[in-house]
Amino acid sequence: VEDLVVSHIRLSAGMSVSENIQQTVRxxxxxxxxxxxxxxxxxxxxxxxxxxxxxxxPDRGVEGVQSISGCPFVDFIAGPDRNRFADFLASAAAVDEQVAPAASLHMHLQDTAGRVLPAEIFHAPLPDAAGAAPHSGHILGIREQGAQ
Structure with a gap:
């Protein structure tokens, strides 16, 4: 999974980061x-x-998309894993993304209903189209894990 995502990100890194490329990755x-x-x-x-x-x-129905747009993702990380996620992103930023594969982290998310979800998070930085910044954001894949 990781190699496939990384290959696609690397291919798109040479192009401008357009909505079309982002939709393909998604x-x-x-x-x-x-x-x-x-x-x-x-x-x-x-x-x-x-x-x-x-x-x-899950408790917000059709309003769910609008209700989480713009929210900090860390608000959905279970408390004990917030520092681990920050360290995970910091270590990903410290490596050359052209060489390193996409990384993954096992952690716990917490939904708006308070339910804790074990998950594996796949991460790749989203290249900055203008080259003005190291990256313009992040692409995450979330895979729910069985109850632990």
Missing amino acids: RLLSVLCDAELHLSSSLAIRDPSRKVAHLLA
Whole structure:
């Protein structure tokens, strides 16, 4: 899974980061993961899919997509795993993304109903189209894990 996602990200890194490329990556991840997510560089949820809204805001029905758009993703990470996620992103930023594969982390998410969800998170930085910043955000794939 990771190699497939990384290959696609690497192919798209040479192009401008357009909506079309982002949608292609999201379609690929939607097949491989339970949900996919685009985060801004400040970790705000951008353009959430119905799948991720159902996963993170199951109690909000059709309003779920709008209710989580712009929310900090860390608000959906179970407390003890927030520092681990920050360390995970910091270590991913410290490696050359052209060489390193996409990384994954087993952690716990917490939805808006308070339910804790064991999950595996796949991460790849989203290249900045203008080259002005190291990256313009993050692409995450979320795979729910069985109860632990």
